[in-house]
Amino acid sequence: MSSTRDRLIEAAFALFEERGYEATTVDDVAERAGVGRTTFFRAFRSKEDVIFPDHAAVVGAIEDRLATATDTTALLAVTEAARLVLLHYLHEGARARTRYGLTRSVPALRAREIAGQQRYQRTFRGFLHEWMGGTAASALRAELMANAVVTAHNHVLRRWLRAEIGDAVAQKEFDTAMGYLTQLFEDQTGERKQDEPAAVVVVRTDSNLASVADAVRTALEGFRTT
Incomplete structure (x- = not known):
């Protein structure tokens, strides 16, 4: 079973490909991964950090x-x-x-x-x-x-x-x-x-x-x- 961090990374890269980087928000990534915004920021400081995890x-x-x-x-x-x-x-x-x-x-x-x-x-x-x-x-x-x-x-x-x-x-x-x-x-x-x-x-x-x-x-x- 993948970790929350892994799910966030997978969600982010999928959304970046679908919508583009600029059009994807932290909330979008968190929602796709099935977690809250607070959980995202426990794993990453910013959307950029997900690109270079x-x-x-x-x-x-x-x-x-x-x-x-x-x-x-x-x-x-x-x-x-x-x-x-x-x-x-x-x-x-x-x-x-x-x-x-x-x-x-x-x-x-x-x-x-x-x-x-x-x-x-x-x-x-x-x-x-x-x-x-x-x-x-x-x-x-x-x-x-x-x-x-x-x-x-x-x-x-x-x-x-x-x-x-x-x-x-x-x-x-x-x-x-x-x-x-x-x-x-x-x-x-x-x-x-x-x-x-x-x-x-x-x-x-x-x-x-x-x-x-x-x-x-x-x-x-x-x-x-x-």
Whole structure:
């Protein structure tokens, strides 16, 4: 038997598809789920929260996986933590694709989605920065690496969300993308010489994987140790 929270989520997504996000009220969702308005707000702070019900739990799972890493398994931990996000979306199935459609058409939801992605990136960045020594030089490398990981993940995820690929292909493409990034970064983790010039790259998260990888590789050339 589904929980009240699950019934609210199911009701909300069904109504959003039927009526649209803006035309659906909290009262509509509560009524469809067979509960009162007060019960809705015990489960969710707002209508927006129903769209992203598991974000905090996924971030927690990422942090838990990264916390188990050793110095020699850090890149593996990053890969597996990013995989947790992909698998969560695949498990959601049609609901994830409905959310994708909503975030494309509702600016407030798009902003919420971007904020969620930024939180994922900050989590990876903080972990990588500490792993590489927590220095000023490693801060930039960690920023680039975290950006690249999230971009690579999103490249595969968007293809799945647009129904261009199925679950099995998405996981295979994810493995390929993470393998490529691991090779790209595995020799870039040493301390950068203090007298070397810093290079800053701005990477758009909607860029394709190949262009992001090229940009990161170019930037990281300045960080090679001799």
